[in-house]
Amino acid sequence: MKNxxxxxxxxxxxxxxxxxxxxxxxxxxxxxxxxFNAQNFYEVDTPILQYSxxxxxxxxxxxxxxxxxxxxEDITLYLHTSPEFAMKKLLSYxxxxxxxxxxxxxxxxxxxxxxxxxxxxEWYRLDENYNILMTDCEDxxxxxxxxxxxxxxxxxxxxxxxxxxxxxxxxxxxxxKFCKLDILQTIDDINNPSPTxxxxxxxxxxxxxxxxxxWDDIYEKLMFEYIExxxxxxxxxxxxxxxIHQAALSKAKTNTPNIxxxxxxxxxxxxxxxxxxxxxxxxxxxxxxxxxxKKKENLYGESYPIDEEFIEAIGNIKSATGIAMGIxxxxxxxxxxxNITDIxxxxxPKI
Numbered sequence: 001m002k003n004x005x006x007x008x009x010x011x012x013x014x015x016x017x018x019x020x021x022x023x024x025x026x027x028x029x030x031x032x033x034x035x036f037n038a039q040n041f042y043e044v045d046t047p048i049l050q051y052s053x054x055x056x057x058x059x060x061x062x063x064x065x066x067x068x069x070x071x072x073e074d075i076t077l078y079l080h081t082s083p084e085f086a087m088k089k090l091l092s093y094x095x096x097x098x099x100x101x102x103x104x105x106x107x108x109x110x111x112x113x114x115x116x117x118x119x120x121x122e123w124y125r126l127d128e129n130y131n132i133l134m135t136d137c138e139d140x141x142x143x144x145x146x147x148x149x150x151x152x153x154x155x156x157x158x159x160x161x162x163x164x165x166x167x168x169x170x171x172x173x174x175x176x177k178f179c180k181l182d183i184l185q186t187i188d189d190i191n192n193p194s195p196t197x198x199x200x201x202x203x204x205x206x207x208x209x210x211x212x213x214x215w216d217d218i219y220e221k222l223m224f225e226y227i228e229x230x231x232x233x234x235x236x237x238x239x240x241x242x243x244i245h246q247a248a249l250s251k252a253k254t255n256t257p258n259i260x261x262x263x264x265x266x267x268x269x270x271x272x273x274x275x276x277x278x279x280x281x282x283x284x285x286x287x288x289x290x291x292x293x294k295k296k297e298n299l300y301g302e303s304y305p306i307d308e309e310f311i312e313a314i315g316n317i318k319s320a321t322g323i324a325m326g327i328x329x330x331x332x333x334x335x336x337x338x339n340i341t342d343i344x345x346x347x348x349p350k351i
Contacts (some may be wrong), residue, residue, distance in 0.1 A: 018337075018341075018342045018343070021331070021335050021337050021342050021343045022343065022345055024147075024148045024331070024334070024335045024343075025331045025335075025343050027147045027148055028143075028144045028147045028148060028330070028331055028334060029101065029327065029331075030147070031143050031144070031146070031147035032121070032140055032143055032144065032147075033101075035139065035140065035143050036099045036123065039097065040097065041097040041098060041099045041123065042095055042097065042098045042099075043098075043099055043100065044087065044090055044095075044098050044099070044100050045100065045102070046083050046086035046087060046090070046100065046102070047080075047086065048079055048080055048102065048103060048105070049064070049066075049077045049078070049079065049080075050077065050078055050079075050080045050085065050086065050307070051075075051077065051078075051305060051307055052078070052085065052304050052305050052306060052307035052310070053078035053079065053080050053081045053105075053304055054080065054081035054082050054084065054085070054304070055248065055289045055292050055293065055296075055304060055306070056081070056248070056292070057292050057295045057296045057299065058299075059081050059106055059108075060106065060107040060108060060300070061078045061079060061080075061081050061105065061106070061107060061304065062078065062079040062105050062107050062116075063076065063077075063078055064076075064077055064078070064079065065077065078304065079105035080102075080104065080105065081104060081105065081106050082104060082120065082122065082324055083100055083102050083104070083120065083122055084122065084249070084322065084324070085307050085310040087100060087122060087124055087322070088124070088278070088310065088313055088314060088317070088320070088322070089309065089310065089313045091124055091126055091313075091317050091320055092313035092314065092316040092317050095126075096125070096126040096127070097123075097124070097125050097126070098123065098124050099121065099122065099123035099124075100121070100122055100123075101119060101120070101121050101327065102119070102120055102122070103117055103118070103119060103120075104117070104118055104119070104120040105117050106118075110351065111340075112338065112339045112340060113270055113329060113332070113340055114340065115328070115340050115341065115344065115348075116348065116351070117348060118326060118327075118328050118340070119326075119327040119328050120324055120325070120326065120327065121324070121325045121326075121327045122322065122323065122324045122325070123136070123322065123323060124278075124320055124321065124322035124323075125320065125321050125322070126317070126318075126319070126320050127318065127319050127320070128319070128320070128321045129251075129261060129277040129319070129321050130240075130261050130262070130263060130275050130276060130277045130321045130323075132321065133263075133275045133321055133322075133323045134166065134168070134238055134263065134275075136323070137166070137236075137238070137265050137273060137275075137323075137325075138162070138165065138166050138236075140325070140330075141153075141162045141166075141236060141267070141330075142162055144330055144331075144334045145162060145334055147334075148334060148335065150334060150335075151163070153232075153236075153267050153268055153333040153334060154268065154333065154336045155267075155268035155269070155270060155332070155333055155336075155338070156268075156338065158232075158233060158268040158269060159234070159268070160232050160233065160234060160235060160236060160267050160268045160333070161234065161235055162235065162236060164235050165235065166235065166236045166237070166238055166265075167235055167236065167237045167238070168237070168238045168240065169231075169237060169238070169239055169240075170239075170240055170241040171183060171184075171239060171240070171241055171242055171243070172184050172241065174227050174231075174239055175222070175227070178226045178227050178230055179202070179205060179222055179226050179227070180204070181201040181202065182201075183198075183219070183243075184243070184258070185197070185201075186198040186201050186215070187215070187243055187258065190243070190244055190245060190257065190258040191244075191245050191291070192245065192291075193215040193243075193245065194215060195213055195214055195215045195217070195218055198215050198218045198219065199213075199218065202218055202222060205222065205225075205226065206225075207221045207222065207225055208221070209221070216246070219246075227239075228266065228269055228270075228271065229269045230269070231266035231269060232265075232266035232267040232268050232269055232270065233268070233269065236265060236266065236267050237265070237266045237267075238263050238264070238265055238266075239263060239264045239265075239266060240261075240262065240263035240264075241253065241259050241260070241261075241262075241263075242259070242260045242262040242263075243258065243259070243260065244257065244258050244259060244260045246260065246262075247260030247261075247262040247276060248279075248285075248288045248289065248292055249276055249278065249279055249285070249288075250262045250276035250277060250278070250279055251276070251277045251278060251279045251280070260276070261276060261277035262274070262275065262276050262277075263275050265325070267330075267333050268333055270329055270333065271326075271329075272325055272326055272329055272330055272333075273323055273324060273325040273326070274323065274324050275321070275322065275323035275324075276321065276322060276323075277319075277320075277321050278314070278317070278319070278320040278321055278322055279314070280314050280315070280317045280318065280319060280320065281314075281315075282311050282312065282314050282315035285311060285314055286306070286311050289306050289311075290306070293306065328340050328343055328344065331343045
């Protein structure tokens, strides 16, 4: 009994220590909602259980089953890795501006900045491209700090101010600046580049490249070691114009088929958001999903079904743009919390 009492007291003390962060969390979320509502966005609420959880090659989902008590065939379902598919279906019905705060699930490692269940903010605009989302991001960053009376973001020894706006770097510019190489010149096939040229170009950099590394493997190692730690320092950074094969849901830049209209937002070296001008060509989307499904199967021995309703839905959208933002990370950086669990009301038992 004594051990249980001490454990309870310890948990209570831990909770009391993080309660100030949690109260600030509420203020930030309320302020962001007020911001969207003032712009006449619809707040929506879509199901977490989905037939297809998302098609990103390297993101792993949690799998479950709907057991039909009437005796019909059981249905395999997944906890979504993003509400994107369901929200775009709403766009296809004619809603022009929508947003959602939702619990999101990714079966990945736990770290100070990642948890298997976390809160995602996604918002979409019809008849717009991703440039307007860059302005949205700046507004949300300011709103978050203003809600709790702060004037900078912080993670460990890094501080980031929003008062001077946002820095913008293309992927090409970032690799030239931090790795001294032209990343786009290493792509020999815009849909499936081989690693040969990138291996040659990255020889002068101190990363471990194995014989079996793909182009994407090497790219991610360079991003982790050289690019991301230098983004969002002193002021937020938008990293944009990604290679098209790294943006399965994104429209290609006009007259530049090898470049996607995609950006990511970084603060204090941490990625906060991922945005696209949405791909609305259903034939191209189906082709990309089919290719990514094969890649996932080859890499991990599993894949997820393609949501055919989603494919049909985007065919009814002329143009749109959308973005996903990790709200827990935003709150961490706004409050100065050092671990993502510091701004969560409760943690998952046993993990």
